[in-house]
Amino acid sequence: MASIRDLTVTYRRGGDAVAALSNISLDIVAGERLAVIGESGSGKSTLALAIAGLLPASSAVGGRIEWSGLGRIPLLGRDIGFVFQDPSASLDPVMTIGKQIAEVARTHLGLTWSQADARAKTLLERVRLPDPDSAVHAFPHQLSGGQTQRVAIAAAIAAGPKLLIADEATSALDTIVQAQIVALIRQLVAEDGMTLLFISHDIALAAELAERIAVFRHGQLVERGTTAGIVDAPTQAYTRTLLDAHIGLDSAPLLNRAGPAV
Numbered sequence: 001m002a003s004i005r006d007l008t009v010t011y012r013r014g015g016d017a018v019a020a021l022s023n024i025s026l027d028i029v030a031g032e033r034l035a036v037i038g039e040s041g042s043g044k045s046t047l048a049l050a051i052a053g054l055l056p057a058s059s060a061v062g063g064r065i066e067w068s069g070l071g072r073i074p075l076l077g078r079d080i081g082f083v084f085q086d087p088s089a090s091l092d093p094v095m096t097i098g099k100q101i102a103e104v105a106r107t108h109l110g111l112t113w114s115q116a117d118a119r120a121k122t123l124l125e126r127v128r129l130p131d132p133d134s135a136v137h138a139f140p141h142q143l144s145g146g147q148t149q150r151v152a153i154a155a156a157i158a159a160g161p162k163l164l165i166a167d168e169a170t171s172a173l174d175t176i177v178q179a180q181i182v183a184l185i186r187q188l189v190a191e192d193g194m195t196l197l198f199i200s201h202d203i204a205l206a207a208e209l210a211e212r213i214a215v216f217r218h219g220q221l222v223e224r225g226t227t228a229g230i231v232d233a234p235t236q237a238y239t240r241t242l243l244d245a246h247i248g249l250d251s252a253p254l255l256n257r258a259g260p261a262v
């Protein structure tokens with residue numbers, strides 16, 4: 001789907017240059033669920049923004065991203081759906097959630113308002129928001145964090161994008177809601193045949209959802225592989241540290257992890 005080649009991103013901050021990504025080459029394969037993990041500041045969001053064409057003007061970009069099978073530069077909303085950690089980054093506080101979802105479908109699919117409103121209702125059912133008939137008239141502040149994230153997901157997939165990018169989309173939620181949202185993302189991605197780029201600092205969450213994992217550190221891609229390979233036999237000490245830190249902090253076992261925990 002996308003071939004990232006020698007991607008380098010530098011932010012200018014005051015007189016300083018911050019190297020956020022250094023020479024990243026990575027393929028995103030159509031139909032796969034790929035997780036990008038790494039500690040805070042490792043460059044995960046910068047990668048997501050670069051792929052979505054959302055980098056700020058203060059950034060300098062080197063290298064290239066080649067898209068196959070699309071025939072054009074991907075359009076955010078139409079070809080790429082983006083879910084942020086904070087749904088208020090993508091939702092308008094003064095517009096009903098039904099209209100916001102309908103707006104995406106109308107803009108990108110050329111639907112009439114009534115067609116788009118119907119699609120919005122269907123999408124709210126698909127993300128399992130309670131009582132979609134009245135929920136379309138609700139405003140974002142009337143919903144819980146988990147419900148707001150469901151709405152943000154509905155808006156992200158409203159135009160049927162091929163690629164869904166979720167950048168720490170569940171990090172602000174408590175563990176139970178987090179698991180529900182992960183399950184929802186998995187289901188929607190399967191139903192719509194989307195490719196998923198799941199960004200998380202949580203290796204266990206990434207392992208639960210992704211078939212392949214790419215590990216970032218200090219703006220570099222330090223290791224990549226299948227989820228089983230990364231979890232069971234990481235080649236890099238840093239990946240091992242991430243795994244061990246998780247085991248120390250959380251009693252939930254890592255999925256697919258063979259053998260006794262160290």
Ligand SMILES: Nc1ncnc2c1ncn2[C@@H]1O[C@H](COP(=O)(O)OP(=O)(O)OP(=O)(O)O)[C@@H](O)[C@H]1O
Pocket residue numbers: 011012013018019020038039040041042043044045046047056058201
């Ligand atoms: N707009 C910006 N201007 C200047 N520097 C930035 C900007 N955005 C990110 N950075 C810097 O670039 C580096 C990578 O940041 P990035 O947000 O991509 O990391 P991340 O892995 O997503 O971190 P987190 O887990 O905290 O979200 C960090 O050093 C960060 O401080």
Ligand code: NI
Pocket residue numbers: 044045046167168
């Ligand atoms: Ni980030």
